[in-house]
Amino acid sequence: MKSIIVRASGGTDVLELADSPSPEPGVRQVRVKVVASSLNPIDLSARAGRLTAGGLMPPMSQYGLGWDVAGHVDALGPRATRFHVGDPVIGLRDLLFAGGTHAEYVVLDESALAPAPASVPLTHAATLPLNALTADRALDLAGVKAGQTLLVTGASGGVGGFALELAKLRGVRTIALARPSDADRVRAIASQVVTSSDDLGPAVRRIVPGGVDAVIDAAVLGITAHQALRSAGTFVALVAPFAPPPIRGTRVVVQEVFADGGRLAELARLVDDGTLTLRVAHTFPLTQAREAHELLEKGGIGGRIILTP
Structure with a gap:
């Protein structure tokens, strides 16, 4: 072959x-x-x-x-x-x-x-498989519940896009960091959209005073994205070397994807019902x-x- x-x-x-x-x-x-x-x-x-x-x-x-x-x-x-x-x-x-x-x-x-x-x-x-399983596990690790707020960086990409759609399914309020060219598409999924990582922490805190409950850092921004997180919130890193330190009582976890045919079957059904794009x-x-x-x-x-x- x-x-x-x-x-x-x-x-x-x-x-x-x-x-x-x-x-x-x-x-x-x-x-x-x-x-x-x-x-x-x-x-x-x-x-x-x-x-x-x-x-x-x-x-x-x-x-x-x-x-x-x-x-x-x-x-x-x-x-x-x-x-x-x-x-x-x-x-x-x-x-x-x-x-x-x-x-x-x-x-x-x-x-x-x-x-x-x-x-x-x-x-x-x-x-x-890879992107949806990564997003799904990251969301589980973030631990956000309906009504709480999640920042997703890299929302223009595969992992970030799936994370937004899965969070919306759970009733989670989302703030997305996306490229300006993708803002309109992402805005149809996310509650709010930010289009620049410059001063990301202050920008997000103007939307959510006190900071978001959790971050999924699909863009691998590290401490830049952590600044948007409230004290004692949860930060999910996708790449271990870029995980920020757990300052202000935050919890920092690294998502490690693994093959899971059972969960992948459930995600495939979400494609068929129009939830995942x-x-x-x-x-x-x-x-x-x-x-x-x-x-x-x-x-x-x-x-x-x-x-x-």
Whole structure:
């Protein structure tokens, strides 16, 4: 099969479209014939070597990229009973040393998979697993209840957008930090929108005197976003090195995403009922992975980038 691999960290020139045998599913595993996979910022970090340098990924002679997958069940391993060959599924690879999803086939534990949402094409469904599971867990860690106030930075992106929609479903008041070009779209979801991180704390406190009850820092602003948080509030960081100190009695937690097919199935149902919105900006074949990486690095694309075999 063909897959995108990296043998030495660096720029987009280190991306290699390689041939290798198709993986075989083990006990309680499923092989998926990939239809689509998202390209995420963590793939850029893995390619550039930042995950290895940060201790999040062990040094390896080569590794694959890609976390999200949407496709069809192709083969079942022993004692795999949740799916049938041909089923449309979505899933998340959460082991950085395992084979990536930017490939023609991927093997995952059946517990990492969920039925794909029926209302959208698989190219769109591939944008759900990593970002939606991250947003959902971040919201749980934030601990906000109906009527409380949450600041979401990076609201223009995938994690931030899902966090806003899930918070709205729970009756939480949200303040979103979004790019000016996305303000109108985000305003349809959030209670209030701020379009600049300059003096973010004072700007948010003018809207919510005393500060918000919790922050989900999808834009990785750290202490800049923490200034908007009330004393004894909760700050959810998505990247550990950028987590601010817990000053003023605040609670700072780092969200670590993990594969959860059961919860992913519930999130897929929220796509089908119109609660969660999937946005695809561009689709590239694996042969144009370098162009896809370059586009994501430029930023401001207004949706997810999809790679297809």
